[in-house]
Amino acid sequence: MTTLVALNSKKHHLLKIDTGEVESQGGHLHMVPVVLTEFAKLSLQYPIVVTKNQDNGRFTCVTLFGLEKGENLFFNGNEWNSIYLPLQIRRQPFFLGKSEEDDKRVICIDMSHASIINENSMLKENGKKLFNADGSETQYLADLKNILAELSEGENTTQLFIQELLSMNLLQPMQLQIALENEQSFRVDGLYTINEQALTKVTSENLISLHHKNFLHPIYIMLTSIGHIYGLIDKKNKRNRNV
Amino acid sequence: MSTPVKSIVIVGGGTAGWITAGRIAAKYKANPANISVTLIESLTINIIGVGEGTWPTMRNTLIKMGISETDFMRACDATFKQGAKFAKWVDGTPNDFYYHPLMLPQGFSKVDLPPHWQAKFSHQSFSDAVCFQEQLCEKGLAPKLITTPEYASIANYAYHLDAVKFAEFLKNHCTKNLGVRHLLADVTGVISKENGDISALSTATLGNISGDLFVDCTGMSSLLLGKHLQVPFVDKSDVLFIDTALAVQLPYADDESPIASHTISTAQEAGWIWDIGLIRRRGIGYVYSSRHTTHEQAEIALRKYAGSAVDNLATRKIPISAGHRKLFWKNNCVAVGLSAGFLEPLEASAIVLVELSAEMIAEQLPACREVMDITAKRFNETFLYRWDRIIDFLKLHYILSKRSDNKFWVDNRNPQTIPESLQELMQVWRYRSPKNCDFTSNNEVFPAASYQYVLYGMGFKMDSAYLDHSRAPTDEALAMEQINLNSNAIKNALAKLPTNRELINKIHKYGFAKI
Numbered sequence: 001m002t003t004l005v006a007l008n009s010k011k012h013h014l015l016k017i018d019t020g021e022v023e024s025q026g027g028h029l030h031m032v033p034v035v036l037t038e039f040a041k042l043s044l045q046y047p048i049v050v051t052k053n054q055d056n057g058r059f060t061c062v063t064l065f066g067l068e069k070g071e072n073l074f075f076n077g078n079e080w081n082s083i084y085l086p087l088q089i090r091r092q093p094f095f096l097g098k099s100e101e102d103d104k105r106v107i108c109i110d111m112s113h114a115s116i117i118n119e120n121s122m123l124k125e126n127g128k129k130l131f132n133a134d135g136s137e138t139q140y141l142a143d144l145k146n147i148l149a150e151l152s153e154g155e156n157t158t159q160l161f162i163q164e165l166l167s168m169n170l171l172q173p174m175q176l177q178i179a180l181e182n183e184q185s186f187r188v189d190g191l192y193t194i195n196e197q198a199l200t201k202v203t204s205e206n207l208i209s210l211h212h213k214n215f216l217h218p219i220y221i222m223l224t225s226i227g228h229i230y231g232l233i234d235k236k237n238k239r240n241r242n243v
Numbered sequence: 244m245s246t247p248v249k250s251i252v253i254v255g256g257g258t259a260g261w262i263t264a265g266r267i268a269a270k271y272k273a274n275p276a277n278i279s280v281t282l283i284e285s286l287t288i289n290i291i292g293v294g295e296g297t298w299p300t301m302r303n304t305l306i307k308m309g310i311s312e313t314d315f316m317r318a319c320d321a322t323f324k325q326g327a328k329f330a331k332w333v334d335g336t337p338n339d340f341y342y343h344p345l346m347l348p349q350g351f352s353k354v355d356l357p358p359h360w361q362a363k364f365s366h367q368s369f370s371d372a373v374c375f376q377e378q379l380c381e382k383g384l385a386p387k388l389i390t391t392p393e394y395a396s397i398a399n400y401a402y403h404l405d406a407v408k409f410a411e412f413l414k415n416h417c418t419k420n421l422g423v424r425h426l427l428a429d430v431t432g433v434i435s436k437e438n439g440d441i442s443a444l445s446t447a448t449l450g451n452i453s454g455d456l457f458v459d460c461t462g463m464s465s466l467l468l469g470k471h472l473q474v475p476f477v478d479k480s481d482v483l484f485i486d487t488a489l490a491v492q493l494p495y496a497d498d499e500s501p502i503a504s505h506t507i508s509t510a511q512e513a514g515w516i517w518d519i520g521l522i523r524r525r526g527i528g529y530v531y532s533s534r535h536t537t538h539e540q541a542e543i544a545l546r547k548y549a550g551s552a553v554d555n556l557a558t559r560k561i562p563i564s565a566g567h568r569k570l571f572w573k574n575n576c577v578a579v580g581l582s583a584g585f586l587e588p589l590e591a592s593a594i595v596l597v598e599l600s601a602e603m604i605a606e607q608l609p610a611c612r613e614v615m616d617i618t619a620k621r622f623n624e625t626f627l628y629r630w631d632r633i634i635d636f637l638k639l640h641y642i643l644s645k646r647s648d649n650k651f652w653v654d655n656r657n658p659q660t661i662p663e664s665l666q667e668l669m670q671v672w673r674y675r676s677p678k679n680c681d682f683t684s685n686n687e688v689f690p691a692a693s694y695q696y697v698l699y700g701m702g703f704k705m706d707s708a709y710l711d712h713s714r715a716p717t718d719e720a721l722a723m724e725q726i727n728l729n730s731n732a733i734k735n736a737l738a739k740l741p742t743n744r745e746l747i748n749k750i751h752k753y754g755f756a757k758i
Contacts, residue, residue, distance in 0.1 A: 055389070057749070057755065058756075166756070166757075
């Protein structure tokens with residue numbers, strides 16, 4: 001059960017976050033939602049694709065860590081073997097919520113998250129503090145606020161990006177039939193990517209619109225990043241060999 | 244000199260009129276030949292608006308007209324239909340039911356399942372043993388997910404819809420997006436040419452409206468084909484006895500009441516009751532034979548079925564007659580919908596016949612008058628064949644019943660009321676299952692699988708002495724594999740599909756994506 005509360009400098013001034021645990025929690029995911037501003041960094045290692053939210057069918061950009069549910073080929077059980085960790089993982093256990101009184105955005109914390117170290121914990125020495133002794137914010141919290149702000153703004157831009165792709169018919173379902181070296185073969189469903197053929201036929205008018213909205217760059221990053229699916233297969237083969 | 248066919252005039256603004264207008268207009272929208280489609284809707288006659296069940300063909304019809312599934316479902320209160328449940332048709336006991344789902348039996352093209360089913364698996368109902376859809380219906384589940392693209396499916400599906408809203412929705416689409424000219428006027432007369440063709444229709448308010456091809460969608464009045472061109476009606480009430488419908492609309496208890504994912508057809512003393520779940524209400528109606536019961540008794544039966552929720556609601560009585568016109572296309576006039584004929588809605592054949600007619604007219608629209616009689620001849624052959632096959636298939640539902648609570652059921656089993664074509668098939672099927680080779684025309688309406696579902700659902704058995712005749716021992720493992728595949732398909736589908744109501748709510752909130 002998640003327990004969500006608004007962050008409060010008085011109530012939470014002794015609270016610490018185990019950042020190692022934050023990363024470990026993300027190590028069990030095979031995909032996370034991502035935003036446009038991280039595309040360049042993500043594309044160094046991960047495929048960036050589009051998938052649908054299971055609850056409402058809406059499209060969202062995600063990056064893949066594995067090929068099936070629960071599989072993370074970048075996390076070895078202890079640590080990540082990666083250059084960049086997506087904002088969606090690093091923001092844990094915080095997120096932006098709305099205040100009940102004035103509808104303003106407030107930072108909320110998931111008190112049931114495994115990374116929370118409460119004041120009685122034996123692990124008190126480790127972990128990052130949120131507030132200094134004088135009640136002011138630590139650098140850690142300030143960084144987190146930036147992550148949350150980037151995510152919140154990024155989600156809007158990323159939605160606009162997807163709407164633009166849809167309206168220009170630039171998205172297509174991916175046909176992923178994967179054959180591993182142990183002869184296991186399976187299909188990965190529900191992923192979408194840029195339709196390269198349609199992209200070559202985009203009208204000049206649409207092309208200019210994409211350019212003005214700074215959407216061309218992420219389109220090409222997505223296309224190139226697809227190659228990392230071979231990287232995932234390679235990692236999966238290696239992992240299977242070691243089992 | 245030839246006379247081009249450029250102006251299509253459709254009379255009638257119901258489902259038939261607008262589907263025909265939409266299919267023709269969509270087909271010729273970008274065509275440089277300048278084909279125009281005009282639909283004349285009466286100011287005084289309301290549409291009948293009771294046809295609420297479609298076939299899966301409707302998905303293709305909507306796609307061809309360029310309609311978004313989300314828009315359609317929202318505007319027409321549409322819900323998913325995954326087949327029909329026939330309750331109390333065999334002996335009338337409480338557990339007497341079977342399904343006619345919308346999917347072929349598992350491995351239908353690989354192995355002849357019925358003899359294996361009868362020999363080894365008949366403790367389970369046929370449709371449940373070979374098709375995963377029955378379980379979805381029994382549990383009120385939807386045929387797809389909110390993440391499934393529009394018109395795509397996990398389990399094959401059709402729709403239930405509000406026919407009045409559907410006509411309104413199609414009217415908007417046809418006039419706004421497909422360039423159909425919509426006129427409001429009452430047709431008061433017909434102006435003929437020497438060869439008997441219709442030259443124009445006269446109206447009181449808009450003068451004469453001329454055209455090259457006239458489509459009669461005037462409902463049961465059959466204004467052009469029946470009244471004007473005097474094409475006689477071929478009465479089929481000697482085969483299908485039902486001649487009256489008594490309908491009522493039943494609101495749900497609340498907004499979250501479950502919506503059945505299939506049409507429920509419950510046999511009664513002298514006919515049967517349809518039950519179709521839309522979003523806000525159920526449409527219920529008793530179709531009966533007035534030769535076998537009285538209107539008062541029918542009213543009592545309908546109210547008993549519907550319960551106290553309809554105590555203060557009025558029922559609507561609609562006289563119907565089973566049969567069709569002797570021809571559907573004569574001169575330059577073709578009838579689509581109730582003007583062509585009517586059959587009891589046991590297998591939702593009304594709207595599908597409209598779709599098939601509209602498709603054939605759109606696809607084979609004669610370029611000029613000189614070839615129209617050839618098209619007309621083909622159209623008539625095609626649809627006479629289709630009507631006969633539908634009549635056979637509907638009759639099949641009655642002849643295997645064991646009910647004898649009313650002469651209605653006994654009379655239905657009288658061989659004199661059973662078409663010879665059906666009697667022949669029944670003889671063949673005593674020794675083997677219905678197969679595609681029994682239905683070899685390009686114009687089949689019901690596939691062999693549908694006959695299997697009804698036959699074995701009604702408890703029909705092949706002669707066991709001959710069972711091995713069609714039960715190749717080498718196929719036994721293959722048959723077993725299909726039954727197992729089906730039981731896995733049931734488990735997978737039950738684990739992931741939402742309820743019909745849940746998905747409908749999500750469609751209204753979020754909609755389907757195109758991909």
